[in-house]
Amino acid sequence: MCSASSLAGDLAQEKAHENGNPHRVYKIVLTGGPCGGKTTGQSRLSTFFENLGWKVFRVPEAATVLLSGGIKFSDLSHDETIQFQENLLKTILQIENTFFSLAETCSQDCLIICDRGAMDASAYIMKEGWENIISNNNWNNVELRDNRYNQIIHMVSAAVGAEEFYSTEDHACRSEGVQLARELDYRSAASWVGHPYFDVIDNSTDFETKMKRMIDSVCQKLEINTGDRLLKNSKKRKFLVRGPLPKDEEFPAFQDFDVVHNYLQNNNPKVQARLRKRGQKGHWMYIHTLRKPKIKDQTIEVRTQLTRRDYLNILAQRDDRHFTIYKKRRCFLFNNQYFQLDIYKEPAHPRCLGLLLLETYSTLDDSELLKRLPKFLDIVEEVTGNPNYSMFNLSLKEDWKSTNRFCSHFAEKKVNGFIHEGKLAPETKNN
Incomplete structure (x- = not known):
């Protein structure tokens, strides 16, 4: 049986050739x-x-x-x-x-x-x-x-x-x-x-x-290496938010999405493969993602947009060692910064219940980014690079203390978080 990652690549290649165009x-x-x-x-x-x-x-x-x-x-x-x-x-x-x-x-x-x-x-x-x-x-x-x-x-x-x-x-x-x-x-x-x-x-x-x-x-x-010609790209920053959330009217204009993640069987332990279904009002977008080992301190992600049929075919290869992750994702602009707030939903492992994570991409230094964070949210601490908040680890069915599948080698480079109260997920793993 071919892996889900190779199947997704084959589907993308077949689609290109069907259109008479193998190029991007x-x-x-x-x-x-x-x-x-x-x-x-x-x-x-x-x-x-x-x-x-x-x-x-x-x-x-x-x-x-x-x-x-x-x-x-x-x-x-x-x-x-x-x-x-x-x-x-x-x-x-x-x-x-x-x-x-x-x-x-x-x-x-x-x-x-x-x-x-x-x-x-x-x-x-x-x-x-x-x-x-x-x-x-x-x-x-x-x-x-x-x-x-x-x-x-x-x-x-x-x-x-x-x-x-x-x-x-x-x-x-x-x-x-x-x-x-x-x-x-x-x-x-x-x-x-x-x-x-x-x-x-x-x-x-x-x-x-x-x-x-x-x-x-x-x-x-597009994964184009620009060398020294351009600035280094912005980095993902992730923050733990304490609930309950404020009322909807306290948010700036936002869009809510239903998001479903499934991790896939994969023969290469150094590669993670997952499917994402994201939509509103019954209309969906389907994405296959491969996370590859780091090159020059950067994790490589390859994303392929899928049809519904291709999504369902690949979904048959989901990894039963992981829970399906269900989230509501709220997207909004605040202080010229684009934010995504992930609200984890049931059914889920107890470690995910009530979990709220805010993400943004930024080149700003800590002091400037701090000024742009939403003041209407109760932000506990920055958790960028903390494997306890990796979706791969959060979705594991096994207890973190007894599994050998807890993953830390994909964690982004840790930053010196500038908001600290020492709060972690209910279950932690010592690395």
């Missing part, structure tokens, strides 16, 4: 607030990947095309605004599909950069109007947001943290003042909250470094 197609949405560096970023990203030998397609922003034709939001009634956004979304999808089809037949690795994407249309209308649009067209948020694109990059407006550089002079369709630009920036970012690979590139560095951070975020997802 990677779809990015480059979005952001006014004067955030989106236009420059698109040019820099294109040049970088073209120099690597990739074919790069740049999908134009449909809204700019229409607005430059004389349409003004201030002239539209409420109903006309809804109709305009619906037609705009149809236009976006059709233009993107044209480029997606070209990429599938391309003989090179292909990067598609979408100047904004489907969910950006939701930032300019009320939630009820958006729900009506997707319902009328038999769309859903999981397909439009999560399954359609591989990665979302939000370039934060200069109006947020770099006000002295904010300008409307170089953009014919831009007239926003600083305060409105901040509001639009937040609404644009909030429209993408929930995508599994969502990077927020803020103004904590100079503009040149901001561009490098943006390019690096793409290279890291």
Whole structure:
């Protein structure tokens, strides 16, 4: 019997060959607030990947095309605004599909950069109007947001943290003042909250470094070694949260997902293989993940998006020595930082009951990250690198004290956590 990891790789390879294209197609949405560096970023990203030998397609922003034709939001009634956004979304999808089809037949690795994407249309209308649009067209948020694109990059407006550089002079369709630009920036970012690979590139560095951070975020997802050309990627930081959680209205705008994890049988003890099902309202995204041994102090993860059929086929190889992990994942933006709060649910091992873990990716130093942590959550301590909070270990059916399967070699490099109260999971393992 072949392993689950090889089966997933074979399925991905078969899918590529079925489409007549054994090469990679990677779809990015480059979005952001006014004067955030989106236009420059698109040019820099294109040049970088073209120099690597990739074919790069740049999908134009449909809204700019229409607005430059004389349409003004201030002239539209409420109903006309809804109709305009619906037609705009149809236009976006059709233009993107044209480029997606070209990429599938391309003989090179292909990067598609979408100047904004489907969910950006939701930032300019009320939630009820958006729900009506997707319902009328038999769309859903999981397909439009999560399954359609591989990665979302939000370039934060200069109006947020770099006000002295904010300008409307170089953009014919831009007239926003600083305060409105901040509001639009937040609404644009909030429209993408929930995508599994969502990077927020803020103004904590100079503009040149901001561009490098943006390019690096793409290279890291694609496992492209950039050497010393770009900054080192941000690191995952994990925090233990004490319940009960505050009421929903105390959170900023958020998206909740049902998440199901299953670990898979694997012949190589140095590799972890798992399946993830993540969705909302009965619409799902399926991911196969391989965690490989560290290279230069970095754990390598290879993720493959699956169809439902492929997911069910591989699920037959789940490892019975692990519990299935059930979580509710709450995604939200706070202080220009993207957070994921994992709320562990039953059925589960007693060690997981009531467990709340907050995660974010950041290049910030401890003092700056501390300022950005959600003040409305009761954060106990940082647990980055603590194997007691590894999902692999949390899912083990055996007692940690008696098993030889407790894993510590995949733990990320420990950091000197800056919040300490000494609280650990109910069951601990001495390493």
